[in-house]
Amino acid sequence: MNHDTTRSSGATDVASTRSVFGAPCWVSLTSRDMQATEDFYHAVLGWEWRTAKLGDRFRIALQDGAPVAGIAGVATMWQVAVAWTPYFAVPSADEAASRARERGGTVAVGPLSFPPGRAALLADRDGATFGIWEGEFVGDWEAWLRVAPAFIKLHTRDAFDAAIFYGEVLEWATERQGCCEVHYEANEVVLRHRGEVVARISSGALEAAPDPTIRPHWQVHFAVSDVAGCAKTVEEHGGTVLRQGEEEAVLRDPDGAQFTVVLRPDPED
Numbered sequence: 001m002n003h004d005t006t007r008s009s010g011a012t013d014v015a016s017t018r019s020v021f022g023a024p025c026w027v028s029l030t031s032r033d034m035q036a037t038e039d040f041y042h043a044v045l046g047w048e049w050r051t052a053k054l055g056d057r058f059r060i061a062l063q064d065g066a067p068v069a070g071i072a073g074v075a076t077m078w079q080v081a082v083a084w085t086p087y088f089a090v091p092s093a094d095e096a097a098s099r100a101r102e103r104g105g106t107v108a109v110g111p112l113s114f115p116p117g118r119a120a121l122l123a124d125r126d127g128a129t130f131g132i133w134e135g136e137f138v139g140d141w142e143a144w145l146r147v148a149p150a151f152i153k154l155h156t157r158d159a160f161d162a163a164i165f166y167g168e169v170l171e172w173a174t175e176r177q178g179c180c181e182v183h184y185e186a187n188e189v190v191l192r193h194r195g196e197v198v199a200r201i202s203s204g205a206l207e208a209a210p211d212p213t214i215r216p217h218w219q220v221h222f223a224v225s226d227v228a229g230c231a232k233t234v235e236e237h238g239g240t241v242l243r244q245g246e247e248e249a250v251l252r253d254p255d256g257a258q259f260t261v262v263l264r265p266d267p268e269d
Helices: 034-045 093-102 141-147 159-170 227-236
Strands: 024-030 048-051 058-063 066-072 084-089 106-114 117-123 129-135 149-155 181-185 188-193 196-202 217-224 240-244 248-252 258-263
Touching: 024 129, 024 141, 024 149, 034 048, 034 058, 034 066, 034 227, 066 141, 084 217, 093 106, 093 117, 093 129, 093 159, 106 129, 129 217, 149 159, 159 188, 159 196, 227 240, 227 248, 227 258
Parallel strands: 024 066, 084 129, 149 196, 217 258
Antiparallel strands: 024 084, 048 058, 058 066, 106 117, 117 129, 149 217, 181 188, 188 196, 240 248, 248 258
16 A cells, blocks of 8 residues: 655655544553553563653554554543553544534543644544544554554444444545545445555444444454464463454453454465
C-alpha cells in the first residue's frame, strides 16, 4: 500500500492523520502496574520496551524493532478500565469528539495535547471504548499494520447501527481522498483501507434483532506463530485462557485486559 504524506518541520516526509484517516492507527493498553504489564507481554508476545516521549507513565512495545503498541499507566489517574483500546486516525480530534458527542457517544478523556498530536478517549452510544488520534503516527503506519494487530473487531449489539455511528464520526465512506471503505461481508461490517481489511464490526446476522446480552467492546487480535504455546505462557504468567482453538485463543492478562491471539498466516500460502 502507498499513502500520501504531509511535510513535517524536518527534511523528511512524515505520514499523518491528515492523509490517512478513519483507519485504526494504534492500540494502547491502560494499566495499573507498568512493570508487571511489561513483564507479562514480553513473556507472552516477545515484546521489548522503550520509554515513550509522552512521559514516565507511557511505554512503547517493539516487535522486531518496530513500534506495535503502547502502555499507558493511567488507569487509576484517569479512572478508566484496564483494557486494550484501538485508536483511529482523525484529521481533527476536536471535531471528531464533537461529532461523537452529537451522535450519542461519550467523551471520557480529552481531547488532550500529546505532542506531536492530540488524543481523546471516547465511547460509542453502546458503551464500547475507542480512541482517536490527530497528528503524526508513531513510527511507520504501513509497517505497523504489517507487524502489529492482525485486526481489531467490535463486538456489539447492532453492527449496522454501530457502522453508522463510526462512519459519521470517523468519516468513513466519504468522498474525501484517504478515507476508509465500508463493506458487508459474511454477516459482518468490514472496514477496508485501499483494499486491506483493517477492522470488523460484528453482532451476528445483520437482519437479527440486537442481542441485549452482548457487552459491546473492541477486541484487539495479535498474530502469533504458536497459539497453543502462547495460551500456555499466559497461564504460566498469571493470565487466563477464556477460549482456545487451533487458530485462535481469547486471553486475559493478570490485570484483567482481554485480547485475542490468532495464528499468523504462513507467508508461503
